């Protein structure tokens with residue numbers, strides 16, 4: 084079994100991360116009835132017995148003592164992390180995993196990346212190494228952060244480049260929360276574009292999630308569960324939006340949104356944690372979904388999101404789940420993949436689902452989904468036998484689709500609107516180590532990324548002939 | 558005469574487990590001592606407690622599948638895998654042939670060779686070695702190819718056979734055509750015979766003939782295991798005087814095509830399936846009176862090989878798996894040409910855009926290596942399509 088380490092940076096990163104730990108604990112509690120620390124648990128948790136010497140780590144197979152998250156928490160202010168330390172998850176982290184400062188990055192990428200990045204570099208590397216030493220086979224780092232603020236965006240991407248430097252062979256999967264157009268952080272376009280330059284360079288995969296989409300989903304779920312619709316009811320024990328039954332008490336403003344992101348992470352990691360007849364290892368994600376190194380943005384969609392009462396026959400519901408994954412209202416980032424070009428697509432399925440179900444649904448959906456000419460069969464599938472708590476099955480689709488560029492074009496526009504007026508620029512340029520060229524480089528990188536997607540898009544409705552085959556002497 | 562198998566990767570370990578199950582079940586059916594004895598000796602050894610232990614080595618780069626296969630074998634109550642006949646690591650090859658072939662294979666060469674050697678030493682006589690694997694993933698295909706190469710070197714005189722599971726056309730692995738191309742181009746030079754099961758075909762058998770509603774890999778593997786079992790189980794031949802001596806994998810397929818023939822690429826044009834050689838295995842009731850003349854029609858074969866040489870039949874009055882009668886055909890023919898050609902075309906189209914190539918370069922497979930593989934596969938496609 085392999086292990087992964089979650090690195091959560093900034094307010095958003097830490098809040099999403101905590102929802103993940105809460106739900107992961109719940110999922111394991113549901114599956115693991117014996118109280119034995121098993122392989123599945125060991126992939127994201129250490130088992131620590133404080134009475135024992137040398138950090139008290141216990142091997143797989145023994146009783147569960149204290150579970151500690153394989154996580155590093157970084158924020159440049161104390162509020163969020165302190166709240167975690169006073170909350171129900173406090174036992175899951177210990178002080179050696181935390182790194183905080185007091186004043187935050189003030190929504191300034193440069194402060195996070197340059198000022199704090201340089202000041203805390205050694206300490207961060209130290210904590211990462213410690214976390215890595217606790218693993219016997221470290222497979223993946225999951226970085227969680229937001230794009231719009233200063234710490235997650237600036238310091239988060241600094242951490243990413245440190246990961247690549249220190250652990251070049253360990254996969255780096257980044258979950259990035261993109262700001263919505265009406266974000267309250269005015270400088271969020273700057274921060275996002277500057278961060279994207281780093282993501283494009285140093286991540287193996289980026290899973291972009293958009294706050295606007297999360298808000299829309301949460302509103303729709305609320306509307307349904309408030310009895311706005313006759314008949315269908317949301318299951319109360321579902322892990323999708325509710326924190327109930329978990330370790331946390333009161334719900335906070337972002338909780339419902341963050342739960343959705345946490346579910347995304349639970350699904351991605353399911354195959355690494357549990358058995359299945361078609362395992363999908365974490366290192367298979369980049370291998371199958373990233374045809375060209377820079378084009379590693381994978382758009383997530385999750386089903387079921389709007390769990391309805393169980394009235395339909397099971398197979399119809401299952402097939403519906405596959406259809407939903409390609410519909411607009413299940414995308415965690417605003418996009419319309421059906422009307423753009425797929426470079427590749429992964430289906431990560433959990434629960435009692437068989438290959439024949441996969442085959443049937445791929446056959447059914449394929450005609451309506453345009454794939455790039457050289458990857459007409461660009462499907463990657465994984466079957467994990469353990470479903471999420473409260474569901475019989477679930478599906479996470481990760482699409483490498485050219486429509487992600489529309490989000491990037493939006494972002495570039497918002498960036499340019501500020502940059503033309505040089506608005507707030509001095510806040511950045513005052514930071515030691517920051518230069519104006521960083522802005523122009525970042526926007527150039529973004530433009531060339533968009534251009535790469537454009538070129539692939541341009542092949543869409545063209546008749547592409549097979550490449551002339553090698554001729555051999557006979 | 559015994560056969561040692563090496564099960565590699567998820568698919569190899571899942572198919573292998575079903576195979577031993579079928580063979581063991583079949584061998585222990587009814588009162589047929591010599592058959593049972595021959596079958597057991599071929600595929601199993603006995604440990605000190607007298608249990609049947611499969612002559613198998615289990616290899617994967619991650620532990621989950623091997624654990625499950627060993628558990629399932631033990632649960633059968635009839636046979637087990639050797640307690641120390643397996644080797645796994647913590648993290649799979651990530652569907653990357655280069656990772657399997659260039660990194661994991663060489664790194665674990667000694668351990669794997671030692672496990673195989675121990676299994677071989679348990680045999681009085683070894684008639685062949687068989688590697689079971691899929692071609693689409695990273696471990697079965699990459700490590701499997703590397704291990705086949707090692708077996709070839711270590712046992713130059715033994716029969717080395719590969720059983721390959723061909724991926725579904727719309728795959729579960731996106732880079733499956735690359736992995737398949739790299740595997741086949743190597744095995745083509747290493748292996749004495751390559752037995753192939755296409756997942757799509759077997760899946761169709763499950764849905765149309767067996768009418769299974771929710772087809773699982775286990776269903777697919779049972780069909781594969783039955784077909785493979787009926788090929789591999791002992792059979793009497795005309796010259797064997799009632800002794801089950803026929804080498805189970807002694808199918809002589811090494812027929813090379815004549816050179817200089819006109820090259821034709823119109824695969825869709827003629828739908829006739831020309832064979833190089835066919836092996837028909839009949840088991841059960843009335844096998845000696847069965848009419849097999851249809852298989853001896855010269856029109857089925859190439860003009861340069863007479864049906865006498867191209868057609869073989871094995872017959873055994875012992876029924877297989879409780880079937881009153883059963884027939885199994887192993888065919889070296891153009892049947893695989895279409896999937897092979899599709900695979901090469903898809904891989905080549907992808908390669909033309911250099912998509913995913915960087916993932917292979919990272920582990921030491923260069924663009925030239927790809928080109929070499931494509932060249933030898935085009936040769937293979939061309940040889941098969943010229944059969945007439």
Ligand SMILES: Nc1nc2c(ncn2[C@@H]2O[C@H](COP(=O)(O)OP(=O)(O)OP(=O)(O)O)[C@@H](O)[C@H]2O)c(=O)[nH]1
Nearest residue numbers: 093094095098187188190229231232233234235337
């Ligand atoms: N989905 C989600 N978005 C959040 C959350 N917290 C903040 N955001 C978003 O993240 C962006 C602001 O970044 P933060 O993560 O608050 O900032 P930070 O990384 O702590 O950086 P500084 O506060 O500048 O030091 C805005 O777009 C917010 O809408 C959260 O818990 N969930």
Ligand SMILES: Nc1nc2c(ncn2[C@@H]2O[C@H](COP(=O)(O)OP(=O)(O)OP(=O)(O)O)[C@@H](O)[C@H]2O)c(=O)[nH]1
Nearest residue numbers: 566567568571649650652691693694695696697724
């Ligand atoms: N028939 C059959 N095919 C399988 C089975 N398991 C996997 N496959 C096929 O095998 C291919 C995937 O290869 P795997 O064997 O899972 O990969 P692996 O050898 O373990 O390699 P990595 O996981 O990449 O390290 C796909 O084409 C699957 O359709 C099985 O039990 N039966």
Ligand SMILES: [Mg+2]
Nearest residue numbers: 093094160187
């Ligand atoms: Mg903050």
Ligand SMILES: [Mg+2]
Nearest residue numbers: 566567649696
């Ligand atoms: Mg595997």
